[in-house]
Amino acid sequence: MPPERVAATLTIVALLVVSIVSLVDVNISIPSMLDSWSNAVRFFDRVGVVSFPPLDELLYLTAFTVSLVLCGTLLAAVLSVPVAYISAANTTPGPLWRGVGRFVGVFTRAIPDVVLAMVFVLMFSLGSLPGILAIGIHSVGMISKMFADAIEQVDDGPRLAIRAAGGSKLQEFSSGVLPQVLPSWVATVLHRNDINLRGSVILGYVGVAGLGAEMAHAFKSLDYSLGLGIAIVVFALCVAMEIVSSAVRTSMLGTRPTGGRLGDRLVRLALANRQPPTTAPVGSGDAVENALRRPWTRERVRTVVWGWTAVAVIIGSVLICDISWGDFLTLWSYLPSIAASFWPPSFGNYDAAILVSAMLETIAIALAATVLTLIVSMVIGSLAARNIAPNGRVRGAMRLLLVCIRGVPEIILAIVLIVVTGLGTQAGTLALAFGGIGLLGKLIADSFEEVKPGPERALTAAGATRIQVYAGATVPQGMKALLGHSFYLLDTNIRAATILGIVGGGGVGYYLLNAGQGSKYDLVTSIVLLIFVTVLLVEGLAMWMRRVFR
Numbered sequence: 001m002p003p004e005r006v007a008a009t010l011t012i013v014a015l016l017v018v019s020i021v022s023l024v025d026v027n028i029s030i031p032s033m034l035d036s037w038s039n040a041v042r043f044f045d046r047v048g049v050v051s052f053p054p055l056d057e058l059l060y061l062t063a064f065t066v067s068l069v070l071c072g073t074l075l076a077a078v079l080s081v082p083v084a085y086i087s088a089a090n091t092t093p094g095p096l097w098r099g100v101g102r103f104v105g106v107f108t109r110a111i112p113d114v115v116l117a118m119v120f121v122l123m124f125s126l127g128s129l130p131g132i133l134a135i136g137i138h139s140v141g142m143i144s145k146m147f148a149d150a151i152e153q154v155d156d157g158p159r160l161a162i163r164a165a166g167g168s169k170l171q172e173f174s175s176g177v178l179p180q181v182l183p184s185w186v187a188t189v190l191h192r193n194d195i196n197l198r199g200s201v202i203l204g205y206v207g208v209a210g211l212g213a214e215m216a217h218a219f220k221s222l223d224y225s226l227g228l229g230i231a232i233v234v235f236a237l238c239v240a241m242e243i244v245s246s247a248v249r250t251s252m253l254g255t256r257p258t259g260g261r262l263g264d265r266l267v268r269l270a271l272a273n274r275q276p277p278t279t280a281p282v283g284s285g286d287a288v289e290n291a292l293r294r295p296w297t298r299e300r301v302r303t304v305v306w307g308w309t310a311v312a313v314i315i316g317s318v319l320i321c322d323i324s325w326g327d328f329l330t331l332w333s334y335l336p337s338i339a340a341s342f343w344p345p346s347f348g349n350y351d352a353a354i355l356v357s358a359m360l361e362t363i364a365i366a367l368a369a370t371v372l373t374l375i376v377s378m379v380i381g382s383l384a385a386r387n388i389a390p391n392g393r394v395r396g397a398m399r400l401l402l403v404c405i406r407g408v409p410e411i412i413l414a415i416v417l418i419v420v421t422g423l424g425t426q427a428g429t430l431a432l433a434f435g436g437i438g439l440l441g442k443l444i445a446d447s448f449e450e451v452k453p454g455p456e457r458a459l460t461a462a463g464a465t466r467i468q469v470y471a472g473a474t475v476p477q478g479m480k481a482l483l484g485h486s487f488y489l490l491d492t493n494i495r496a497a498t499i500l501g502i503v504g505g506g507g508v509g510y511y512l513l514n515a516g517q518g519s520k521y522d523l524v525t526s527i528v529l530l531i532f533v534t535v536l537l538v539e540g541l542a543m544w545m546r547r548v549f550r
Contacts, residue, residue, distance in 0.1 A: 008548040011541070012483075019371035022364035026429045052229040053214065062237060065210035067317035068128050069200050072135025073193040074314060077185075079140045084147035090159075091151055091173060101148070109141030109491075110535035112498055114202050115528055118516045121207045122338055128321035131208035135196050143188055150184040151177060190245040197241050201234055202499050206516060211237075242403075345529060346522040348515070355511060359530045362507030365425050366493035369432035374486060377437050381444030387456065388448060388470060399445070406438030428507065432493050440489050447481035448474055487542035494538060498531055 052058055086092050087101030113134045120130035159176030167175070204212025211230055218227035347355055380398050382388045389395035414431035455473035464472065475482075498509045508527055515523040 005548055008545055012545075015367070016371065019367040023368040023371055023429075025364065026368050026425050049225065050229045050232065051225045052233065053226070058233065061211050061214060062233065063320055064128070065200055065212070066197070066237070066241075067320040068131045068208075068210055069135060069193060069196045070314065070317045071128070071321055071323075072132045073139060073189060073196050075132060075136030076139035076143050076192065077189045079136065080143035080147055080185075083140060083144035084151060085173060087144060087148035088151035090154075090156060091177060101144070105141045105144045105148070106536055106539055107141070107532065108137055108139075109145070110495070110532040111138065111528055112495055112512075112531065113138035113199060114206055114499060115512070115516075115524065117203045117206045117208050118521075118524065119338075119342070122341075122521075123335070124324065127324050128209065129323055131200065131203050131210065132321065132323070134203060134208070135200065139192050139196060143185075143192055146188045147181065147185050150181040150188075154180040194238065194241055194245055198234075198238055199499075205513070239403075341519075341521040342525045344522065345525040347526055348520050348523040350511070350523070355508065355527065355530065358508040358511055359527075359534065361425065362497045362509070363494060363534060365428050365432065365497040365507055366490060368425075369429045369436060369493050369497070370486065370490045372429070372433040373436035373440050373489060376433070377440040377444055380437060381441035382448060382470065382474075384441060384445035385448040385474075387451070387453070388466075388474060390466075398441075402438050402441045402445070404438075405434065406442070425507070428497060432496055435496070436489055436493065439492075440485055443485040443488075444478070444482060447478045447485070450481075451477035483545060484542070487538070487545060491535065491538050491542065494534055495531070 053061065083101050083104050085101075086097040087105060089098065092098040092101065116134035116137055117130050120133045124130050124133075154177055158180070159172045162172045162176045200208075200210060201212040201215060204210060204214065204216040207213070211234055215227050215230040215234070218224070218230060380401060383394055384398035384402060386395060389398065413434055414427055451474055455477065456469050459469045459473050497507050498512065508530065512524065512527045515521070515527065
């Protein structure tokens, strides 16, 4: 075995050991949780009957939140195109440009959207603009990364042919690259929009209007009845957004969804009885006539309707958000003073060791949650795979379970767990672990379904049991994907653990919230730099692992 692969294997073993130690240190005790069930009983007694805001106010808050998320995601989608262009190895103008693009992607992913919201609340009025910019800039990192990876995997034939014909760089990208990666870009943007909707809840804790702000105010004022009512609305909204995203993806890309999300399942059910369109044989006169005149078929009408509907929704979202465009003109006068309040970084009244220890606690929470998620997801994700599940009912039940788990925002689960178990790392770890099951379980199920069936059939023909086929053929083939998914989850958990600390889940998020509320923005900068360095190390480690085990 090459020395580099040995080093990578030892690194994985070391990470597993540290993760298990972190999980032990969290001290998740089922008996103590059962003993604290009385807290849950008292909590639900205090909640009583779940209440909601008045209908007109609820409809406005829902429309405002959805509009804010859509505008932020659209901003990220537009900004991700040039960032991905200079980040991809086959389209970048040069190595320096590629380094800049990758740095921008990592940097925007590393800065929590709640920190960006803090900054923009200072820079702009308390409207929708801080939330839109925070969601948009934070989402650029993930969308541009996925987009750049898709660009690097395209067939270079069309691009090189356009270059040989004298086409410009713009023509190479727009005609030779973009058509190939457009489906991936659309799917990534829609998926990110779902994530942004769930993440918008936390922005309410730093002054961004919408359902998140109302829920934060309700919980802070101990109005748990109203807080849980808004949480139920957020959950329903997340499920509805999944269904709409799946329908949009199906219409725009012209393919039936294959994923296990609730939206994909409902769209497949709706399309089950639809008759496929009849097409004229290739080379026939009707086919040539159709190609020249592009008749208004049902598919073309549906595509046009969806396109104009999307335009109308975007325009409506901008109008509902009521963006204060004049803030961009008045911003420059006090921008230097705002920048000066964030720089140079300082640890304030804390020792550096205290904040480093808090950051290590955040990392420990992320590691513990990742290993806990991995254990549970291997079971649920495997049973959700078509080639592993004993029957369709089991697979369907597991897929539905993953959908329900993904629909619950981690921040809401953390608040409930904190009420039941108290402040600390246990609530944050359990919230992250539970939320991660929905993501990692789906990724594991999809990866196991995509393995080559040959080795599985060979073991089955040799008389192997289902467990032997699973351990000897399925898992080894899916190990590389499992490794990549685990590092992606760890990267996500580090940022999410920071956010959960804001509501009492432990770690550096507690200090981040206090620094923001106390206007100690130089301390905010120091904490953000700690988060950035950590995410950068995880990103570098993941890239190294993917290269070694390729």
